[in-house]
Amino acid sequence: MTPTTRPTTWLDVAAEHPFGIDTLPYGVFSTADDPVRRVGVRIGDLVLDAGAVAAVGRDAGLVGDGPDLATAWQTPSLNAFLALGRPAWTTARQWLTEVLGQEVHRDGVSPHLHRLEEVTLHLPVEVADYVDFYASEDHATNVGQIFRPDNAALPPNWKHLPIGYHGRSGTVVVSGTDVVRPSGQRKGPNDPAPVFGPSIRLDIEAELGYVVGGATELGTRVSVDEAPDHLFGVVVLNDWSARDIQAWEYVPLGPFLGKSFATSVSAWVTPLEALASARVPLPGQSDPEVLPYLRGDAFGLDVHVEVSIDGTVVSRPEHAGMYWSPAQMLAHLTVNGASLRDGDLFGSGTISGPTRDTRGSLLELTWNGTEPLTLQDGTTRGFLEDGDTVTITAWAPGPGDARIGLGEVVGTIRPSA
Structure with a gap:
């Protein structure tokens, strides 16, 4: 229009x-x-x-x-x-x-x-199942370089399928809910044995979340072209992450307690139809070419994200650079016959770009704490401290010169229980 x-x-x-x-x-x-x-x-x-x-x-x-x-x-x-x-x-x-x-x-x-x-x-949705993906090539590359410096940054399957893990739907909370610092096991590379206690590397992940409707039967699947019939809308999502707990636990089965303590979403769900003018082509999936079930109208979204800590803007990630489409993620989620339920939620994974000011997590922004950020009040952050308030906002282009607001997701860190 x-x-x-x-x-x-x-x-x-x-x-x-x-x-x-x-x-x-x-x-x-x-x-x-x-x-x-x-x-x-x-x-x-x-x-x-x-x-x-x-x-x-x-x-x-x-x-x-x-x-x-x-x-x-x-x-x-x-x-x-x-x-x-x-x-x-x-x-x-x-x-x-x-x-x-x-x-x-x-x-x-x-x-x-x-x-x-x-x-x-x-909370706008009674979340049925929650899945978090890993759709940014820049984010996956950075994490690989940090966690696996002696190996290839991307695992060999990364460009063949949208990687994800099943999270905990019961700990999805609405914007404004405080987040209690999680406790768990952690073990540094030079520590002789693991210890238990509050996370000291508490992080954020700036993401979009996709709200799903139109339940399907077990044993059926949704194609890329059918995905928009089930993609109701979008929320701004912060997948809080305890990096020290995550690093010790994630081999061989992936994230668990380092992720499951809280995921925050915006109070407003923006309908997919409101984002029609924000559809953009994916950056390219020709090398290697994806398998047939991942082909189709695999559109990207031109969504602009801003992350701030205690009022200081620390990053402006761009969702348009994501490698995998929400339609592809949904198709992959169901390709084995897994059913959809009304209220399912899946995250895009951290939205990160090729430059430091477009990285969507502190893990990347501070390179695992070795390059701390300086906030407006002169204090520095490698990871989050108790009392820190994180705000993530997003918007997209609309018809004509309109701007489509996606709202905000806000959370303040409280001391470990």
Whole structure:
């Protein structure tokens, strides 16, 4: 679309607002007057009670014979909505664009708008399964050089398949939740034996997370071209990592306690449809050529990420440089017949680029603590200290000159329990 054909809104929302009518992300909220959790849609600095408005439209016969959006949205997570599938997601977005865009709906919609500062935001999805991938070649190369300096940086399978591991869905938390420093075993290369205690190399990983809907049966698989029917939307994700625990445990079966203590996600889920203008080609997968099941419309996303620690911007990773596509990751996740569940979440893996200021983890930014960062207050960081607050934000280009905001994910480190 061009700027002249973009939808407009009767609300007083600036054209350049990152949460304008081109964005319309979904979340779950409550208010002091009504503590019941339900689905909301952000428009500017307001939150629309989506279920309440849909109920008005349904009762007035204005929603038609389509899916019962009111019932799906009057629940404490997005899972019921995710279960309706892609046609319902498209219908819902079209309807929301109409009621927020056409002046005739003002009187019916206005009573169901809440100021952003007056709502409490909750985890938007009841996470079914959580998988984290490893899709950045720059990140994988850096980690290989740090952890395996005497071997090839990339393992031999890395360019043949999207590598990932299954995480712990029960420790996925919403932005703003404090993170307690984890404890576990660690052993340095020169230590005679492992010791137990709080992690001293606590790290971040700046990622995007993909929210999945449209459950599938066990024994079936989803192709690359079918993946968009199941990719509902995107969250900003911080995969907190205890590097010292991880380094000691990850051979031979991969990450475990060094990752499973917490994963933070943004409160808003940006629909995949809002990112249509951000689709870009992948950097290239011709050497080697991927196997047929990983071919198809394997699009990348031009998402710009910013990472800050205690107010100091330390990195600006670019998601457009990722080697593997979310569609390929989903296809690989199901190629063995593993089923999808409504509310599944998978992470992109750390978003990193070829230069230091585009690295998405402290492991890379400080080269495993040997090159500390200096913050605005003059203090230095190799890894996170208690009291540090990490903020990751992201945005993408929209239609015309619009900017699509993906929100933020924030977490503060608390001392070990």
